[in-house]
Amino acid sequence: MNLKKNISKFYIVALFALTAIPSHGQDLLARQAPIDRKLKAVDTLALKSIIEREKVQSPAADLYNDWDNRYAHHRTEMPDSFKIDLRHFCMPTPSRVVTSNFGSRWGRPHKGLDIKVYIGDSIRAAFSGKVRIVRYEAAGYGKYIVIRHPNGLETIYGHLSEQLVSENQTVRAGEVIGLGGNTGRSTGSHLHFETRLCGVALNPALMFDFRNQDVTGDYFVYNSNTYDRESADATRIRGKIGNGGYTRDLVQDGEPGRYSGHIKENSAEILYHKVKAGETIQSISKKRGVSIDKICQLNHLSSKSHVRPGQILRYS
CATH class of the missing domain: 3.10.350.10 (LysM domain)
Structure with a gap:
């Protein structure tokens, strides 16, 4: 009789234990969930921090295979279409006077805009980024600076009298990087300003309106099929003869x-x-x-x- 009672008790205890396991498991999962969310948040912050550090070390790494201080512009594979973020910009100079357009000039290509500045005028970084090159080229740019930006662009500032930054230095938009000058292959003090994507020169007038001291929009979308027409229109509207640059009033x-x-x-x-x-x-x-x-x-x-x-x- 006692054996039967003991077996019955064991059976009842075992039954309760089995029914309690799922709820106990659920309790464990419930208690574990906040911990998992916290770990996930920590992992996300750590990942964001790593990504930010990588962006600082090599801006626009998804477009450029390497970080090279040897070449002012080395052409790499160019996308057929690319969206360039123009927000958080700074005009490189307050001068509103364009003295030479992008395009053919004196039988050779002119890869940027010439902006009238005077020797000693402050020249500022157009966007935040990392200085790739600080160098002197007697037969060309003179004293020049190349900055690579997270938006994919590289900007070049030529004919400077002084360079105030060093290679691999991180700069912010609006930071003074050099002084206007007349060095190199130049016929008068001015800023030679280039905007390049994957080493290919794009007309700065597509993005920068010096006359109005502004960018042309929050974004510029480069499209290989429409670029030539858009570049010609930008020169007509914002170049030396258009609404930017010289007029008879100036x-x-x-x-x-x-x-x-x-x-x-x-x-x-x-x-x-x-x-x-x-x-x-x-x-x-x-x-x-x-x-x-x-x-x-x-x-x-x-x-x-x-x-x-x-x-x-x-x-x-």
Whole structure:
């Protein structure tokens, strides 16, 4: 009789134990869930931190196979279409004057925009990124800087008088990286500004509107099928002759314009003169009604300096 009772008790205890296992397992899973979520959050933060560090070490690594300080521009495989983020930008200079367009010039390709600046003017990084090259090229860029940005672009700043950053340095948009100058193959102080994607030069006027000191939108989508037409339109609208750069109001080259007479020495209007063949500082001074000293001071010249046809001089 006792054996039967003991067997019955064992059976009942075993039955309760078996029915309790699923609920106990569920309790364990329930208690484990918050821990799993915390670990997942930690893993996510760690992963984000790793990704951010990699972006700093090698911006736009998905486009470029390596980080090389030897070449100013080395062409790699170019995507047929690519979306470039233009937000969080800074204009490299407050100058609104485009002196030379992107495209063919003097029988050879001109891979960027020339912007009128003066020796010593601050030049700033257009976007945050990492400095890839700081170098001097006597027959070309002069003192120049190349920065690679996370949005895929590389920007080049040429003819500088001073370089204020070093290779592999991380910079923020708007940080002063150099000073305007006239070094290298240059006929007057200006900034040569390039925008390249995978080593291929794109017309900066597609993205930067110097006249209005702004970018053309939050994004620019490069498309190999429409690029040529869009580039031509950008030059027409925002280049040297379009709404950006020189107009007759800004540059007097002998043609009729708003400022056909002499100007006051203390005029606040910023005006420019495009040098013609045979002209000198003395003849320009007489033509514009401005003293030689004033012209020399505004353009960092001496009274004995020679000016070249096509050179741009500020006279007010």
